[in-house]
Amino acid sequence: MIEVQNLTKRYGDLTAVSDISFQAESGQILGFLGPNGSGKTTTMRIITGFMPATAGTVKVAGFDIFDESFEARKRIGYLPESPPLYNDMTVTAYLRFVARIKGMARADIPDALDHVLARCGLTDVAYRVTGYLSKGYRQRVGLAQAIIHNPSVLVLDEPTVGLDPQQIIGIRSLIKELAGEHTVILSTHILPEVAQVCEKVVIINAGKVVAEDMLTNLAQDQTLEDVFLKAIAQEEPGAAETVEEAAE
Amino acid sequence: MRNVFTIVRKELRAYFVSPIAYVVLTGFLLLGGWFFFNLLSRFNVLLSIYTQLQQGAEDQLNLNEFVIAPLMHNLSIVLVILVPMITMRAYAEEKKGGTYELLLTSPLRTGEIVLGKFLASFLFICIMLGLTGVYPAVLIAFGNPEIGVLLAGYLGLLLLATSFVAVGLLTSSFTENQIIAAVSGLVATLLLYIIGWPADTAGEVLGPLLRYLSVTEHFAEMVNGLIDTQDLVYFASLILLSLFLTQRSVESLRWR
Ligand SMILES: Nc1ncnc2c1ncn2[C@@H]1O[C@H](COP(=O)(O)OP(=O)(O)OP(=O)(O)O)[C@@H](O)[C@H]1O
Ligand SMILES: [Mg+2]
Numbered sequence: 001m002i003e004v005q006n007l008t009k010r011y012g013d014l015t016a017v018s019d020i021s022f023q024a025e026s027g028q029i030l031g032f033l034g035p036n037g038s039g040k041t042t043t044m045r046i047i048t049g050f051m052p053a054t055a056g057t058v059k060v061a062g063f064d065i066f067d068e069s070f071e072a073r074k075r076i077g078y079l080p081e082s083p084p085l086y087n088d089m090t091v092t093a094y095l096r097f098v099a100r101i102k103g104m105a106r107a108d109i110p111d112a113l114d115h116v117l118a119r120c121g122l123t124d125v126a127y128r129v130t131g132y133l134s135k136g137y138r139q140r141v142g143l144a145q146a147i148i149h150n151p152s153v154l155v156l157d158e159p160t161v162g163l164d165p166q167q168i169i170g171i172r173s174l175i176k177e178l179a180g181e182h183t184v185i186l187s188t189h190i191l192p193e194v195a196q197v198c199e200k201v202v203i204i205n206a207g208k209v210v211a212e213d214m215l216t217n218l219a220q221d222q223t224l225e226d227v228f229l230k231a232i233a234q235e236e237p238g239a240a241e242t243v244e245e246a247a248e
Numbered sequence: 249m250r251n252v253f254t255i256v257r258k259e260l261r262a263y264f265v266s267p268i269a270y271v272v273l274t275g276f277l278l279l280g281g282w283f284f285f286n287l288l289s290r291f292n293v294l295l296s297i298y299t300q301l302q303q304g305a306e307d308q309l310n311l312n313e314f315v316i317a318p319l320m321h322n323l324s325i326v327l328v329i330l331v332p333m334i335t336m337r338a339y340a341e342e343k344k345g346g347t348y349e350l351l352l353t354s355p356l357r358t359g360e361i362v363l364g365k366f367l368a369s370f371l372f373i374c375i376m377l378g379l380t381g382v383y384p385a386v387l388i389a390f391g392n393p394e395i396g397v398l399l400a401g402y403l404g405l406l407l408l409a410t411s412f413v414a415v416g417l418l419t420s421s422f423t424e425n426q427i428i429a430a431v432s433g434l435v436a437t438l439l440l441y442i443i444g445w446p447a448d449t450a451g452e453v454l455g456p457l458l459r460y461l462s463v464t465e466h467f468a469e470m471v472n473g474l475i476d477t478q479d480l481v482y483f484a485s486l487i488l489l490s491l492f493l494t495q496r497s498v499e500s501l502r503w504r
Contacts, residue, residue, distance in 0.1 A: 045349070048349075048353040049352070049353055049502070050349050050352050050353050050501075051501065051502075052501075052502055052503060069502065070355055070357070073353055073354060073355045074355040076353060078349070078350075078353050080346055080349045080350070082346045083346070084345070084346045084347040084348075084349050084350035085345075085346075085347070086258070086262070086345070086347055087345070088261075088262060088265045088266055089261070089265075093261075097254065097258050098350070098354075100250075100251075100254045101251060101254055101255075101350075101351070101354045101355075101356055102354055102355065103355050145350070
């Protein structure tokens with residue numbers, strides 16, 4: 001379960017995220033949408049404890065990411081916007097390293113490794129050096145890294161970017177399977193993906209939540225594209241100004 | 249502790265998988281060999297002159313004073329330049345490559361990351377200094393240097409290098425740019441090296457202070473074979489202070 005409450009993040013004068021709140025229930029898949037630069041990555045970085053919020057709180061699996069950061073981080077799998085790979089490691093060595101720093105018991109690592117290599121279509125490149133992998137394969141390794149320790153909360157920043165169609169289908173069904181036991185929040189620009197995978201949708205624009213509802217309610221009598229475009233069209237002038245001011 | 253070990257392994261692997269380790273080790277041995285060769289031939293020339301002048305004068309020439317001590321001083325200067333290049337990537341590369349995000353969102357304590365990176369660089373330094381052991385080994389095989397003085401000198405060299413490692417890691421933790429990390433590390437270690445130079449003319453208060461702050465002062469004592477607790481305390485404080493500041497610097501990303 002992820003609870004975001006009144007979250008604000010300022011980079012100097014620029015307010016990237018301003019006073020947003022939303023929730024993902026346990027076992028839910030939440031689609032996090034918004035135009036470029038609307039603050040999705042920033043929000044996810046705060047949820048995962050990488051950077052502190054200027055104001056507001058985040059609770060992950062019941063633990064405050066600021067005050068009980070360590071406990072919260074134990075329960076998170078995170079795929080950042082660009083996959084966090086060590087370019088001189090092989091895929092296997094890298095995934096083993098991640099499994100260890102995520103606190104997995106030594107005995108559990110071989111099975112988890114095999115499982116995740118198969119699930120993410122990495123068996124063929126298991127002993128290749130990550131630095132020379134193609135973009136799509138790097139993304140797969142990034143995803144494998146996020147799920148290897150079977151975390152109860154998954155934060156995925158544009159997980160299917162750069163993947164081939166077959167792999168996209170594979171990863172989507174993987175994410176769907178993870179739901180139930182895992183809470184997933186994923187950002188994406190591919191709206192059909194949201195329609196297929198997510199139960200709940202949060203749309204942000206210029207750092208503010210402009211829509212938050214179950215997918216079935218939102219896309220009842222209109223397509224998700226329409227919902228998205230309408231939501232970001234009603235943007236408040238105030239928020240846009242802060243962005244422009246900072247840019248000057 | 250398990251996490252520290254995991255980080256150490258990852259860091260050591262990074263050194264030896266990339267060419268950095270081999271370039272640095274070869275360079276260090278090459279320069280060391282050149283110094284050693286020069287000091288030794290100078291020693292031989294001096295020896296032949298002395299023996300021509302008077303019988304038994306060669307006893308006044310000893311290997312520790314004429315070969316080992318200057319060799320160690322020369323190596324310490326090389327370390328000023330090389331250590332920041334060894335440590336520059338430690339944090340800067342992680343920040344640039346996005347892997348910092350992985351480390352900081354994993355259930356690792358900041359202290360474990362800092363300690364792991366420090367121990368890995370420390371082990372690397374040990375290997376580096378260990379390899380230079382061939383030069384004194386030659387002297388022991390063919391001459392009779394004082395082993396105690398030699399060991400004290402090596403301890404000094406190791407402490408000096410370890411302090412530089414700690415300082416270099418600190419400067420690396422400030423930036424995502426490896427060049428900036430290396431240059432600021434070099435400036436810091438060089439400053440520690442030369443800060444005692446104006447001590448003689450700096451007055452009664454400032455003079456001793458500058459002398460105390462200088463690595464060279466403490467290092468020189470040990471090269472002469474004197475291991476004083478005051479010098480050990482100096483190196484330990486320098487290392488611990490740098491580690492503490494590195495821990496703060498990494499942790500500061502989590503501060504509001
Ligand atoms: N480290 C930073 N320093 C200053 N400004 C930043 C920083 N990171 C992000 N920003 C700004 O914050 C705003 C939100 O950025 P963010 O990366 O969260 O957007 P996003 O929704 O993930 O966009 P995209 O869809 O392009 O990935 C942008 O205006 C961006 O320029
Ligand atoms: Mg983004």
